[in-house]
Amino acid sequence: MDKGLSLRNVTISKGDVPLLSVNHDIGPGEVLTVMGPSGVGKSTLLAFITGTLAQDFEATGEVWLDGHEITHAPPHRRRVGILFQDDLLFPHLSVGANLAFGLAQGGSSRDRLAKVDEALDEVGLKGFADRDPATLSGGQKARVALMRMLLSEPCGLLLDEPFSRLDATLRAQVREMVFDRARARELPVLMVTHDAEDARAAGGVIVTLGG
Structure with missing residues (x-):
């Protein structure tokens, strides 16, 4: 296959x-x-x-x-991307920085920010880039964890x-x-x-x- x-x-x-x-x-x-x-x-x-x-x-x-x-x-x-029962977001990073962690290295800062914003928008979290993960609900954390994994292009x-x-x-x-x-x-x-x-x-x- x-x-x-x-x-x-x-x-x-x-x-x-x-x-x-x-x-x-x-x-x-x-x-x-x-x-x-x-x-x-x-x-x-x-x-x-x-x-x-x-x-x-x-x-x-x-x-x-x-x-x-x-x-x-x-x-x-x-x-290979993996999602666990715990969201495993980095508590010392903002939501946007957590997502950026999944991106491959390289590219301009503007392009990277655009990809992060697009990912947040896709799961109904537009404008959440500067939020502290601790302020998110369980469902919001799950959505951020999913998009961080998908941004790594598994x-x-x-x-x-x-x-x-x-x-x-x-x-x-x-x-x-x-x-x-x-x-x-x-x-x-x-x-x-x-x-x-x-x-x-x-x-x-x-x-x-x-x-």
Whole structure:
């Protein structure tokens, strides 16, 4: 598959205990949901894809992204974006500076500011560039975290239970926003969750671990 994210015969174990086995292609704009209880290895799979797997785990198989094998590439070269359940915004930076952090180096200050303003406008936060992240609501923080990740121009998106700390109404809104923007940018998405509603909303294939 030239475009998308491919997990080719990926297996992860800890010691002699096998944790998971996944073999799946995720096309541009598609979502693969991996479900299972805590401790079954969902986040471990994401760590393998991002190149941050702890040394006490053993993994085999290959990760391909847009026709390139990235299994052994340094984490910063993989062009994989990830969203966690915590927004992980930098508290010492303004909202605009948080977004600018996602931008590639280079370009004029004017161009960088324009990209930040455009990103904020896209998610209904026009004029928020100078705000302190501490003054934002949970939903606003989630939107800033999403756009910061998208400004880094990833080729694939990983979701590590990113909606679990939001209340029901906000959860549905943020979830729709994330999936809509992933589809618009034709990003393959791998989401890990234990929430059945999140899995249904993703609308793609569901793989259950430990079931």
